[in-house]
Amino acid sequence: MLTMKKLTVIGAGAFALITSPMARAATYSDAGAGVLVYAKIVVDDQTDTVVQVANQSASPTAAHCFYVNANRRCTNTGAVCSGSTDCFDASSGFTGACLPGWIEVNFDVLMTPNQPLAWSAAQGLGFKQPAGLFYGNVPCPGGLLNTCPGSNAGTRVPPVGETPFVGELKCIESDPTTRLPRPCNTNDCTGPGVCCRNDLIGSASVESLTFEGDIDVERYNAVGLRSAGFNDGDNVLTIGGSGTGPAAPEYQPCAQVVVFNHLFDGATDPIVDTGLYAHSTLALVPCTEDFAEQQVPQVTAQFLVYNEFEQRFSTSRSVNCLLDTPISLIDTSQPERSIFSASVAGTVAGNTRITGVNGGIIGSATLAFCPITGCTDPASGEPQALGAGYDLNQFSDRVDADIIRIP
Amino acid sequence: MSTVKGLRAGVTAGILAGVALMTGPFSARVSAQTQFSTEVPGSILIFPKVVNTTPDTIIQVTNTSNSQVYAHCFYVDGRSVNGQPLWTVTDFELALTRQQPTHWSARDGRAVNPFDGTQGLDPGLVPPVSQGFSGFLVCVETLSDGTPVNSNALKGEATVGVIEGPGGLNQVSKYNAIMIPGLQPDPMSCPGCGNNGDDILKLDGVEYAACPRDLLMNFQAEGSSDPAIDGVFNAPSIVSSNLTLVPCGMDFQNLIPSSTSLAVSIRNEFEINSSTSSAIPVDCWFSGSLGQTVPFGGSFDVGTLQSDFGTSILSPQAPSDLPGLGVINVLRTAGDGTSDTAASNLFWPAGGATVDSEIRLPGVP
Numbered sequence: 090m091l092t093m094k095k096l097t098v099i100g101a102g103a104f105a106l107i108t109s110p111m112a113r114a115a116t117y118s119d120a121g122a123g124v125l126v127y128a129k130i131v132v133d134d135q136t137d138t139v140v141q142v143a144n145q146s147a148s149p150t151a152a153h154c155f156y157v158n159a160n161r162r163c164t165n166t167g168a169v170c171s172g173s174t175d176c177f178d179a180s181s182g183f184t185g186a187c188l189p190g191w192i193e194v195n196f197d198v199l200m201t202p203n204q205p206l207a208w209s210a211a212q213g214l215g216f217k218q219p220a221g222l223f224y225g226n227v228p229c230p231g232g233l234l235n236t237c238p239g240s241n242a243g244t245r246v247p248p249v250g251e252t253p254f255v256g257e258l259k260c261i262e263s264d265p266t267t268r269l270p271r272p273c274n275t276n277d278c279t280g281p282g283v284c285c286r287n288d289l290i291g292s293a294s295v296e297s298l299t300f301e302g303d304i305d306v307e308r309y310n311a312v313g314l315r316s317a318g319f320n321d322g323d324n325v326l327t328i329g330g331s332g333t334g335p336a337a338p339e340y341q342p343c344a345q346v347v348v349f350n351h352l353f354d355g356a357t358d359p360i361v362d363t364g365l366y367a368h369s370t371l372a373l374v375p376c377t378e379d380f381a382e383q384q385v386p387q388v389t390a391q392f393l394v395y396n397e398f399e400q401r402f403s404t405s406r407s408v409n410c411l412l413d414t415p416i417s418l419i420d421t422s423q424p425e426r427s428i429f430s431a432s433v434a435g436t437v438a439g440n441t442r443i444t445g446v447n448g449g450i451i452g453s454a455t456l457a458f459c460p461i462t463g464c465t466d467p468a469s470g471e472p473q474a475l476g477a478g479y480d481l482n483q484f485s486d487r488v489d490a491d492i493i494r495i496p
Numbered sequence: 497m498s499t500v501k502g503l504r505a506g507v508t509a510g511i512l513a514g515v516a517l518m519t520g521p522f523s524a525r526v527s528a529q530t531q532f533s534t535e536v537p538g539s540i541l542i543f544p545k546v547v548n549t550t551p552d553t554i555i556q557v558t559n560t561s562n563s564q565v566y567a568h569c570f571y572v573d574g575r576s577v578n579g580q581p582l583w584t585v586t587d588f589e590l591a592l593t594r595q596q597p598t599h600w601s602a603r604d605g606r607a608v609n610p611f612d613g614t615q616g617l618d619p620g621l622v623p624p625v626s627q628g629f630s631g632f633l634v635c636v637e638t639l640s641d642g643t644p645v646n647s648n649a650l651k652g653e654a655t656v657g658v659i660e661g662p663g664g665l666n667q668v669s670k671y672n673a674i675m676i677p678g679l680q681p682d683p684m685s686c687p688g689c690g691n692n693g694d695d696i697l698k699l700d701g702v703e704y705a706a707c708p709r710d711l712l713m714n715f716q717a718e719g720s721s722d723p724a725i726d727g728v729f730n731a732p733s734i735v736s737s738n739l740t741l742v743p744c745g746m747d748f749q750n751l752i753p754s755s756t757s758l759a760v761s762i763r764n765e766f767e768i769n770s771s772t773s774s775a776i777p778v779d780c781w782f783s784g785s786l787g788q789t790v791p792f793g794g795s796f797d798v799g800t801l802q803s804d805f806g807t808s809i810l811s812p813q814a815p816s817d818l819p820g821l822g823v824i825n826v827l828r829t830a831g832d833g834t835s836d837t838a839a840s841n842l843f844w845p846a847g848g849a850t851v852d853s854e855i856r857l858p859g860v861p
Contacts, residue, residue, distance in 0.1 A: 119533060119843050136724075137727050205763070206805070209723040228765035228767075288846075304725055306837070307838060350597055360657045399617065440596070480535055482560070483536060484537065
């Protein structure tokens with residue numbers, strides 16, 4: 090029965106719920122975080138990615154990291170493919186399907202206070218003695234030859250599993266012993282309670298040798314998920330949402346809308362008219378990932394595209410583990426007919442709002458200038474783009490929670 | 497008491513209780529967005545590096561809201577003559593319809609001319625900058641009459657590049673504008689807070705977000721090799737970085753150049769600390785290679801740093817100094833002489849200290 094007391098409580102709760110301010114949206118690519126997401130790691134014969142990560146605190150920390158190999162593979166041969174035409178098996182005469190894959194490799198990185206670390210994705214970071222300025226060595230291996238006050242002992246970053254490799258890297262700040270996030274109950278590190286830490290900052294540079302022998306470097310900052318002031322230290326990282334108990338949010342939510350400013354594909358290079366045309370690529374990964382159950386995450390991304398006349402187009406696309414695509418191939422296989430094409434959109438610049446329907450989305454983008462023949466040399470298949478990487482913007486918080494489940 | 501009266505009284509009591517809770521110690525004074533950002537739309541955009549030298553700069557600004565938005569923008573020429581900053585300010589205004597993106601080249605500007613071949617709704621007359629311009633751009637969100645407003649609808653990017661075609665110099669970098677949120681506090685808990693519409697934009701955590709005191713910069717040592725380029729057999733490569741800084745605070749009203757000094761502390765991969773012999777003087781605008789003897793004294797060189805990668809913190813040297821804002825642009829040169837640049841935004845410490853500052857706008861005549 091409704092009593093005065095119950096009604097008062099209901100009214101107070103309803104008012105507080107309606108007027109309570111939302112948590113700050115969401116992900117950070119410019120401040121320390123508890124989880125770093127590098128949305129695009131590429132390694133092939135002409136390309137490597139240099140990953141940088143730093144511990145911005147005065148205490149040692151560790152990160153439990155996951156390379157996710159999102160190479161597409163032929164269902165019949167298991168070979169890496171880019172399309173079904175790559176899956177023709179001459180011995181059987183059959184052509185397999187080229188489906189997205191999901192292979193995860195995890196490793197640990199232990200950092201001393203305020204220490205920066207970097208490695209090449211193709212080479213990894215080993216544990217050779219003696220330490221020094223040689224590539225592939227941790228700076229502070231510990232032991233007799235260690236010259237640092239602290240130690241990176243326990244760090245071993247493998248090279249990516251295969252070449253070519255396209256995928257993402259995710260690093261979770263964790264306890265070096267349990268390999269799980271440290272339990273904590275506050276973001277106020279000056280008061281009582283166990284402080285939740287947001288110590289990791291990072292960036293990645295995707296570096297290619299182009300067809301003409303030029304180098305092309307595309308750099309972006311890693312996207313960070315910051316602590317929400319609570320962590321129970323289990324293997325389920327709850328990102329956003331409004332749950333309680335074990336489902337209480339442990340990290341601030343992913344963005345409801347990712348805002349992507351770009352030049353439409355095929356737009357004349359506005360810097361200097363040298364016969365080069367703008368081409369952008371977009372790399373998106375789901376906010377939710379299950380490394381424990383090895384579930385391939387799939388999110389539907391909805392795109393609202395505005396041109397400089399404020400005219401709007403829309404499309405949607407599935408994000409299976411990783412969507413790394415030229416923007417004019419998002420909605421069609423014929424780029425000149427894409428809503429992301431300058432010839433369709435009618436202007437140079439565009440504003441695209443990307444919403445994840447059944448999960449959050451994180452990403453980065455690249456702007457490149459390519460010849461009329463495209464960003465890949467037709468004869469050799471080698472890149473011939475001149476590009477720059479940048480981070481996406483965001484708007485509002487996701488209401489529903491995302492999760493990262495780790496083994 | 498009837499059930500209906502009881503319901504009404506109960507809900508009223510509940511609302512009053514909720515008000516008491518919201519205005520008490522658990523109330524939030526400010527809106528969701530309270531910090532400088534490079535990824536969340538804001539009410540003030542700062543593009544620290546805008547050049548019309550051999551590279552040109554393409555500016556992209558977008559209205560992320562579903563309402564018409566106006567902006568008052570200021571180009572500031574950061575060059576110095578005989579050690580004195582020019583501080584030449586050119587301002588212009590933009591009008592953006594809902595969700596409208598726009599772009600222009602710093603070298604060419606953008607005219608209001610539907611027949612000029614530049615497709616799209618022209619956002620306003622954007623003047624070209626002078627040849628050799630090296631400085632920065634600030635855009636402040638306003639109402640149609642120029643009154644500053646805190647709708648946090650603006651975002652922006654800048655592409656700095658030179659493209660000469662095959663065989664020539666080809667370098668393209670892109671960075672996000674620094675976005676300062678205007679704060680929208682709860683008027684019940686903080687009456688008079690928020691934007692008061694005058695020409696003094698207070699970056700104090702009440703009207704707009706306060707300036708982060710420290711800047712974090714991850715860098716690769718000057719003169720070090722790039723492992724990725726060497727790995728694709730184009731050794732020996734060389735890395736060099738250019739740091740661009742502006743003070744967090746400007747006076748466009750009295751045309752007084754802002755200046756500050758930033759102390760630099762450095763840590764290499766071996767956890768060894770060092771610092772530069774002198775602070776970075778940011779007189780209106782600073783742009784320099786990390787390999788410059790003045791002011792860095794070789795502290796970022798690979799031989800001095802003794803590791804290939806490092807991290808540094810840039811902080812105001814004196815308590816009265818303003819913090820800095822900036823971007824880093826890394827030049828990688830391969831063994832065959834080809835090169836490319838890549839820009840990225842700097843970081844701010846999580847939960848770091850802030851410093852109050854202000855941006856003064858010229859009054860509307």
